[in-house]
Amino acid sequence: GAGVSQSPRYKVAKRGQDVALRCDPISGHVSLFWYQQALGQGPEFLTYFQNEAQLDKSGLPSDRFFAERPEGSVSTLKIQRTQQEDSAVYLCASSSDRAKSYGYTFGSGTRLTVV
Amino acid sequence: AQSVTQLGSHVSVSEGALVLLRCNYSSSVPPYLFWYVQYPNQGLQLLLKYTSAATLVKGINGFEAEFKKSETSFHLTKPSAHMSDAAEYFCAVSDGNSGAGSYQLTFGKGTKLSVIP
Numbered sequence: 001g002a003g004v005s006q007s008p009r010y011k012v013a014k015r016g017q018d019v020a021l022r023c024d025p026i027s028g029h030v031s032l033f034w035y036q037q038a039l040g041q042g043p044e045f046l047t048y049f050q051n052e053a054q055l056d057k058s059g060l061p062s063d064r065f066f067a068e069r070p071e072g073s074v075s076t077l078k079i080q081r082t083q084q085e086d087s088a089v090y091l092c093a094s095s096s097d098r099a100k101s102y103g104y105t106f107g108s109g110t111r112l113t114v115v
Numbered sequence: 116a117q118s119v120t121q122l123g124s125h126v127s128v129s130e131g132a133l134v135l136l137r138c139n140y141s142s143s144v145p146p147y148l149f150w151y152v153q154y155p156n157q158g159l160q161l162l163l164k165y166t167s168a169a170t171l172v173k174g175i176n177g178f179e180a181e182f183k184k185s186e187t188s189f190h191l192t193k194p195s196a197h198m199s200d201a202a203e204y205f206c207a208v209s210d211g212n213s214g215a216g217s218y219q220l221t222f223g224k225g226t227k228l229s230v231i232p
Contacts, residue, residue: 041225106156108156108158
């Protein structure tokens with residue numbers, strides 16, 4: 001597609017519920033990133049994929065967070081047993097560069113609200 | 116470790132006035148520096164980037180930024196503000212070497228720009 005597509009745009013989850021957030025990167029982009037943006041804050045790095053390989057997951061806040069990109073294109077960020085502190089906008093970005101952050105293309109994000 | 120400090124969480128300017136958004140960074144290696152803009156309920160759009168070429172970088176929508184190593188700064192400017200510039204602006208830094216952290220962006224907390232008619 002022309003841009004990075006994320007779905008759903010908005011998600012309301014009850015505390016303890018599992019959620020799955022989807023990211024469709026730009027076709028052919030090797031690198032894919034997930035960021036978490038809390039209200040009033042800048043985005044914070046969660047994880048990085050190069051094709052299907054998850055090369056860095058150091059930013060995932062707990063073992064309740066899991067990301068995958070099985071075929072090197074679409075990626076899913078899963079959050080198990082959601083907590084209120086998980087409420088944030090989750091941004092996906094992709095890049096044609098293998099390693100350098102020359103400037104990704106970001107999606108519009110998924111706003112997750114945990115009630 | 117890298118960090119970014121954006122001075123002023125909220126800046127207001129009159130339409131037609133100079134826009135100056137401040138960004139200072141901390142990095143132990145030569146940095147790559149970026150400015151992104153975020154409109155309400157949208158993702159981040161790249162305005163401009165510094166990747167060790169010219170220190171004065173021109174971006175989209177009339178914005179530019181100057182890398183000053185001695186001041187560890189990368190301030191964003193625009194000579195004349197338009198109403199359409201009202202948005203949140205984020206400065207970000209990454210590792211300019213080919214190290215493991217070169218793909219990861221560290222963002223500041225953002226500066227919300229308001230333009231007064």
